[in-house]
Amino acid sequence: MKAGLIRFATERPRTVYALIWALVLATAALIPQIQIDTDPENMLPEDAPARVFHNQVKADFALYDSIVVGAVAEDGIFNPQSLATMHQLTDAILKLDPVVKADLMALSTSDNITQESPGTIRFEYLMKQAPQTQAASDAIADAVARLPLLNNTLVSGDGKAAAIYVPLYNKDDSYQVAEQIRSLIADLNPSDTYYLTGLPVAENQFGHEMFVQMAISAPLAGAMIFALMWFFFRSIPLVVAPMLVAMATVIATMGTLIGMGYTVHIMSSMIAIFLMPIAVVDSVHIMSDFTDRYRAGDDAKAVIREVMGDLFNPMLFTSVTSAVGFYSLMLTPIPPVQIFGAFVGSGILLAFIVSVLLVPAYVVRMKPATLVAMQARLHGQNEQGGLLARLLPRLGRFSVRQSKPIVALALVVLVFSAFGISKIQINDNPVRWFKSDHEIRIADNALNHHFAGTYDAYLVLTDTRPLLSAAQLAELQPLLAQALPNDGEAATLLEQANGEALASLISRLDDAAFASDSDAQLDAIDALLPKLETLSEQSRRFLDPALLAWMANLQDDLNQSGLVGKSNALPDIVKTVNRELHSGKDSDFVLPDSAAGVAQTLLQFQSSHRPQDLWHFVSRDYRQGLIWLQLTSGDNQHMNAVIDHVDQYLTAHPLPQGLEADWAGKAYINVIWQDAMVNGMLESLLSAFVVIFVMMSLLFRSPLYGLIAMLPLSLTIAFIYGLVGWLGKDYDMPIAVLSALALGLSVDFAIHFLERTRSIHRQTGQWRQTLSLMFEEPARAISRNAIVIALGFTPLLLAPLVPYITVGVLMASIMAVSASVTLLLLPAALALLARWTLPQDAPHHNDAQTETGGSHA
Template sequence: MRKLSEHAATHRRGYFWSVLALTFALMLLAVAGTLFPRAPLLQALTIDTDPENMLADDAPVRVDHHRLKQIFGLDEFVVVGVINDSHAEGVFNPQDLANIAQLTATAKSLKFDITVDGKPVTARVVAEDIIAPGEVDNIETSGIGAVDFSYLMPRVPKTAAEAVQVRTRAQNIPMYRGTLVSADGKALALYFPITHKQISHAVEQELRHEIDSFADTGAEYHITGLPVAEDRFGAEMFFQMAVSAPLAMLCVFLLLLYFFRNVKLVLFSLVTAMIAVAFTMSLLVVCGFTVHIMSSMIPIFIIPIAILDDIHILSDFHDRYTPDRPRLEIIQEVMGELWRPMLFTSLTTIAGFASLVLTPNPPVQVFGAFVAIGVLAAWFVTVTLRPAYLMVVSDATLAKFGTAQKAKGADTERPGGALAGGLRVLGGFAAGNGKLILAGSAVVLALSVWGITKIEVNDNPIRWFESDHEIRVADRVINDHFAGSYMAYLALQPATPGSAGDQPFKQPEMLRWIAGLQGHLEAEVPTVGKVTALPDIIKTVHRELLGSPEAFRIPDSPQAVAQTILTYENSHDPDTVWNFTTTDYDRANLWLQLNSGDNKDMQSVVQAVDAYLADTPPPVAMDKTWFGLTYINLVWQERMVTGMAEALLGSFAVVLVLVIVLFRSPSWGLLAMVPLTVTVVTIYGIVGWIGKDYDMPTAVLSSLSLGLAVDYAIHFLARSRQIFARTQSWARTLPEIFEEPARAITRNIIVLGVGFLPLLASSLVPYKTVGTLISAILVLAGLATLLILPALVSLFPHHLFKKETRDASRSRSPAGGAAAGAGRR
């Protein structure tokens, strides 16, 4: 690496142009593919924020989800809740119902041209399956043995009495209570099925545009649903990145400027980092990979790693530079000191992220591979362009740069300044209080391990938004008024075909068992607002056929069940039956409306069903299959958390082996892993203690802990060994290591620990989490390095420095001196 840096410093024009040309070419290809998506050999930028795609295409849960949706004729829903607390009858007044009818008509007409799997597709709102007052049937008796099916709201009411009648009819039909009409009878929920989740944000925007045209009646319109949240996140993700990331970069720039007081040199630090980011993201697009939730975070990982190395170079150059010395000589000294720790840290970070390719999650694989590529790019750009740039900056630019030139000033970075003095005190404390520091660290680790046991794996795309975001507000309002906006589905079929006879889900005993399961879930599981299934249709029609409330039950014979279904086929939407069973009645489907989309709540529903099956077995053994977006979120989150935990352990092992090889010592390799271990355990212990859910960003950032904690430790230990080889005394090495090397590490801690806090300004919770945890990881990793490592080394210096002591002894022996002299000659 020293030769590479020297070559770049002496052939700077070629390196500048080569790096810029390659990066610009990749950016041009990425832009061209996006502007001309049908051009051959070009790849367009594609954005995908669908959590379902966190799983492989052939993952069983995805295969089952799409297969069963097709079997039962189901689509995802955009949910609109309409609440009017200012009117005595709520939304059941002529003006609000007229607006709802108009909104429904608008939704029925919505179509969008999109691209799915590279093919143009027309996606739409499924007009025939809309659940709205003017689209569903009122079911009531028209005489013994006869049922009348008319629209619940055949026309827009003209009087208050007609409007109230719509509510009365809806409340009389169990399938609509809590779904279409709220429990208090004052609010309505509309369900607009869409053929593809990709259009949910576009549908939301069109509906909001229509709502904005309504005269003010006091009604509030809230739009939510998992497809809306996921698509809305994608729409806002890049806007937030375009705002928050530059703010973070500005903060980093200002802090670097404070430390080095040189705009041109500091600005180049950001330029090199952005070159690495532009190269990596352009390459990702050119290679045809989708920019998804995780890959959107790649720049956040590359930038700190790139800046870390650059700060070390700048810091060392700052302490060595004087105008009377040749710059190339200074650069050779700087890179001679830094090439080993910078190469080691880059290799270990690359190995750590590259190991994510072994996880079962495709987006995690892409994320790990391209962060590794980005780290390699950042390393190359830093060790070539930074030395090259230092050779071309003018003497005037460096007139007041460097510790030696500031010795007469008041700058706190000079050797007698506050930072240098504070680090000397810290070094002395670490050396003299090693047992106390290690005992304190052990206590922290014990408490953190206890905290880790309290961690709950949980996520919910709705919670990716701030609590006052309109998506979150809509979610709360709708789930407070209605049975729930989160859909999960449970498909049942006999475990052994034919064991329940022909058409098993026409059998009264089977339907009663399903009804019992519905009642149990609604009564015993707080998350379940409502369960709708075939028994609801049968019991409602049976009641109206007999004209008696007592007839709201499952008929006693299969023939009577068949009669209710045959009667329902006279309705305006007879195909609704096939949402709950198949045409040969060998499968059944239960719709569960949940008032929470949290993974842990979905898991409690799954466990409740399992318990009911065990305690109250069905008439014949059943196979069950869960599907729906809420269940898919549970599965991908569990897979991801498990995969990231396995990846972290794998990365830890890979990095440990690599550090041992690089240091050529198991002792030094294990020592380098101490700050990483302390950092990861402590951060996640705090996560458990404060009750923060272990969600996607929290899981992913464990990888960053590995990369950055090892970075600090390797720099500290490599420089310690270099200095000890010269001083042959840990007592003399320790004060020196707490000079320039410690100042460089501390600058990194401050710049990056504080620099990424502006991510907290984002309105998206994952970016807030990333900002908080990056800062916490950087600060804690730095403190662990500066406190624990010198304490450990001070306790075992003779064991750790055996090689350096032997090498020094050989160089002092007559044979060694003769060999060295012969080598010089």
Template sequence: MFTLKSRIIEFSIRRYRWIAVAITLFTLSTGAFIPWITMDTDPENMLEQSAPVRTFHNESKTRFALSETIVIGVVNEGHPDGVFSPETLSRVFELTKFATSLRWENPDKPGLYSGVIEADMIAPSVAEHMAQNGPGSIRFEWLMPRPPTTREQALAIRDKALSNPLLKGQMISEDGKALCLYLPLTDKLLSYKIYEALQGKIAELGGEERYHIAGLPVAECAIGVEMFTQMTVAAPLTMAVIFGLLYFFFRKPALIFLPMIVATVAVVSALGLMIAFGHPVHILSSMLPIFLMPIAICDSVHVLSDFFETYTPAKGRGQTIREVMGRLFTPILYTSLTTAAGFLSFVTTSIPPARVFGVFVALGVMVAWAATVLLIPAYVMFIPERVLANFGQAARAREKVSRLTRILHATGRFAHNQAKLVLAAMVALIGVAIWGMTQINVNDNYAKRFSTSHPIRQADTALNSHFAGTYTAYMVLEGKEAGSPTEHDVARIRAHLLEVAAGFENDPAAPRIARDIADSLPAWANQSETMAGFLDLAVRQIENRRTKIPEAKSAVLDELKTALELEKERLKPFKRPDVLEYMAGLQAHLHGAGLIGKSTSLADIVRKVHQELIDGTPQNHRVPETIQGVAECCMQYQQSHRPHDLWHFVTPDFMQANIMLQFPRGDSTLTEQTVRAANAYIATHQPPADLLVRWAGLHYVNLHFQETMFWEMLASFGGSFVIVFVMMVILFRSVLWGSLCMLPLTLTIGAIYGVTGLVGKDYDMPVAVLSAISLGIAVDFAIHFLERARQLQRETGSWGAALPHVFGEPALAITRNVLIVALGFLPLMVAQLVPYKTTAVLLFGILAFSGVMTLVGLPAVLTVCQRWLFGTTRAR
């Protein structure tokens, strides 16, 4: 009676033309969606749109009118005056003017322009210099209204810029060798278009200075461009190398196209279906072909290798492929299911691109399985018997293959004879791996996704060596609205009003008027739900009393009203001098800890304005002592050409403030350390007002994503590990054999991540995702090895007798798989994106190590534990 397995195999052999037509149509129909591909390089989309950190980030951008920014660095280390020569500043002036023109009208909304936001640009020609204009007044003027014509004029611009702590370290380097232009964007998706336009203009400028363009928006869009390059260049190169290795082993072009066809069917259909369902290609899903190809090729190489070893003209292609598929159908099915389970575990994460990636790679894995069990037998039936003349190991004993066979037999004998030594080495390896994993550093840095020779990586290095940092995060401080007035509040205000009235010595009615108002305060407090409402009611009541007393006596009411309004101002935390001093202390603490390069806040603006209002000397670079003084500084700053700049750091109601932090490196670990340091400072230094501290900025969003990715990928891997273990128990009908099958996987994961920690490689997205493919490939080899080992042990009667046979065709197939796929993916090392290089190195390591563990570790365990694993078996 035919089993389902036999029916599928017979159907693919007898209806091979139907199979070929159906798979071709399926591949073409799904691949037809690929031209509609869209790219998504926005790191925010690694989180759900409703994620609190993402929601608050966008709210903060709106609240403080913040924009994503492109940074243009100009560096001249050869000139004695650095970038402050008339020639360099003239070119900078021209480049700034060109940047202001990078705006395009929206065709769908006439009158609405997108591009560079000129009003928020920072550059020498649009930055302001503030200086004292006599006691109590400030003069605002453009720092460089026109290009200088003499060296003295250029150096004067440098000195003015360096005198402003708001510009030093941000627009101008402290050594004067570099300056930066900051171009805020209406839409960060325009960044690469602007990047290319700027590169074209820079090429026209000439000069000895060097120009660098950096900024997270540029890096994000550049990754999208590089992703297209890798998909169109590196992937075909990888397939070409794999094809060459297949030809080296099997020397029959008609057959070695098979794995490439299976891989193409899987990749094209999975990618096409993902696009058809409306999903953009993220940096994670752009690696779908890279992850899917080795999985698709592994199964087909097993089939091809077995076919190569067992084909004879006497049996013919039909009977040979029946035998091969009969032996491999179950192992291939289970390896595909375990791999699909590993990728489907991503569905449990809260990372949208990871869910999409997991679903469609799992879908591609099952398409690869279907193509393997249906298309390979069908394809073989298309090949005439004459084409297979001199094909197979029986007909062609090549020297290289026999040498490989001898090496494998020697490996088997070593694993058998030195089994206890191998087991001891495996135990030692586990110990080293555990220690190495404790050294893993969870970190991400967008600039480090580019190779060191890439212009964006070079720009990042150059600018962050001269400036305080091109990476920004925002510490948002929110004052809490005061609740109902307490008895203490009422008593304090009452005493203050009576004190004010006591100052009217020549008006005997003043104390009586003040006492009448003061006595009414408790009643007004009971009518108010908030402190602000209480003070507003008191002011209105004073205004009502104005009509009841002679005008000559109303002066005391004016003073009482002023006192209450001052109390209202005290409710606005970021007009209070003590709060601004606290902010300055927090900033100094973070800077002193070496965590940030620079910070800018309302406190910095107020201190600079106060300095110039007094006498311009350094000792007056401080926060005024009164609320009125702070208000005066803010009002003076708003007399400048750029009054809106104030609202980047405080809201108009002075209830929320923004501290902009600049980081000299893009590492998410640096942001994490800064957040911890800020929290520790706040915990040990009680703020003078009730403040809520929250964080925003892409740099902080990236940190939150890293933390989410680490724990959720770990949880999904743990869940899929359990699922795969259960499947192995079902496959082998034994908990012991199921556990043994998981051994190479466990050792491979431990070794790869142990080495990752020991060499200092950051645990980032590619490393996290590779755990899923580790699961699939390591279990793949173990399933094939153990399934054939059990079968041959039953046939021969003992493990010792079966060993030479196991290290024949089964070991050859595994070894060929390891060499073909591992070496085949090394060409990804030529990619400009580091995640592709990481994938190449780790795939090589995973395949090589899991192959060694399968061919050395498993036979050693089988040798030591054969009594428990095999029991007593007679040869058939």
């Protein structure tokens, strides 16, 4: 295969061009179909239990993702001008189509609950019209303070801020709606400061900016790589070839991903940035070796064939091992990470194929005069001695002379890294994907400073007790057969035995009683109805005052924990209505003594302007309820602390019999996928280590060389992640996936170094001379590659998005560390183990220096 590919590339360059152009054009045509996806929920498979339950809770309780619009007035929000602006803005937002108008929460759409007379409640809008006086504004403030569901949710506890919660039918519309709201605010020109926040806004804003960043960073990375290669090789025509390889690889990979119907997530958006520098690695090796061997008057075709013959196997193995590093990400249970790993790994293999075809085809078609001019410039530069040419031989001598201290230092670094890794904190938050001075971050900080929190989590309580025992079902089935003969659907409803099914069955029996003229049937209905109504009443678990009291106690504990800004639940509604049904005084802000009393309060609430709000806290069959927790942070660590606190509370105060508790909400979903990612990454990393070690041992036909080849990647990964721990940087998604990149590229350098060392040693037979020659052109090629890749990522440092900056910083660090470890630790290890790795032998060629002039690095 090797000889055939090389011959094809050098004998039929025009055909190579045509094939690559066809690939690029075909895949580029698919790119306009791109679909952006920044929803963290998609980090979990659609059938993941936590995600299924989360979506079920949203459906059962009619919960929507919301944009939070907040106004802050340092002198107080309760003044006629501020409230008039809020009223106007609310009216304008209600006209936007994607908004769930019935559930929009604002001062002008929420009810004030007061006592009209003993036993009679009055529901009226808090702010049906904007107040004209300060006294009217103060009256609204006093009313909100008496309503626990609104206080510190709709208006801040300090009275300086008010909010509008804008629910959306489809959270994908959040960027569009947010832009419209910003435009409405600009038109109103308010005197107060307005902010927009909420996870849907952050996620879709990131998607918009991510799309822009893709269009900017990849070309900038390409320009930086082009400039670096020109600096090293001083020939624009020659460095065009690697750039063509990189562009063809990126376009073909991204076009294929989009054409296969995959959405571009935060991870896959980085594929182009990752592949741009990686795709030129093999080209740099080829160019470095070619420019070192070629002399004026040589046959370029013969030289490039010789170069490709020497480099093909090392490039193949480095490409395969790098691809394995990324393919290992497919073992994680995170779909976007799986896609990222699959396409970066495939892109690396594609880059290898394109490199071994396009670069030789390009070289053989270069004009002899261009090659002569290039060689003259490089020869002159080498005669003067470049910086790398001066420093690397000294580094080689140092690594051999100080081999024992270097190995000892590596062990110290490993211990240092191990302690750092133990300090790593797993955390992610979509809002923190933006820089601290971004409007999203500023809004998030401002509103969470004033309010109880803009992040949601839901503790869902479910009554799991069956409504009917087997004996009760056996007793009722004959009665049902008499009451509704030949009604299979009625029999099914009885067997389902849930609150909704019982209500439907009771309705059927009522209808049958009116329509029947059969005494036997009426007797059966009269016997069955009371039993079913009793069961229905008993099934309404969340009308039980004892259960509501337990929930209220849990709420009090959470509110006092310092972890939760505020909790909202059914007991708050019941207490508020109960107070107004009686004296209207705080002494009656308590739960009724009976289920009938609870039912009366909720029946009264149904007369409000927002009766649907009840079903946000309890299911219609009253067998499931939730506690809405408002958090001031979307960090995983914060949510984990809340979960741990609730677990401790449940241990000390067990759930009432028959109840189960579970979590839903975006803050909780983030915790689940983060945990899945960490465990998946660990599994994929260990699997890739084993696979690469086996590959190295087979490549070098020596387990010892396989172990030595693993040193750079092992130390690099340990050091980088240890440094993350010591610096207190959160372990998030971009940092997690960089382990695959560190693994792939670190072993790349090791393979080239060791393969070239063995090749030179076969000629010299002397380990000292071998290592000395290694720090000529081979070490320069490794150094150039490390510099090109590291600096190729520097444009990411200018990005407004933190994940891109993180990738840029860590990529430069990974390249610097892995290249340093390769050039320091590997020769030190080879020198210490020279008896087994580089045994003294007679050289196989008399002119070893000439024979080893080319590079396999």
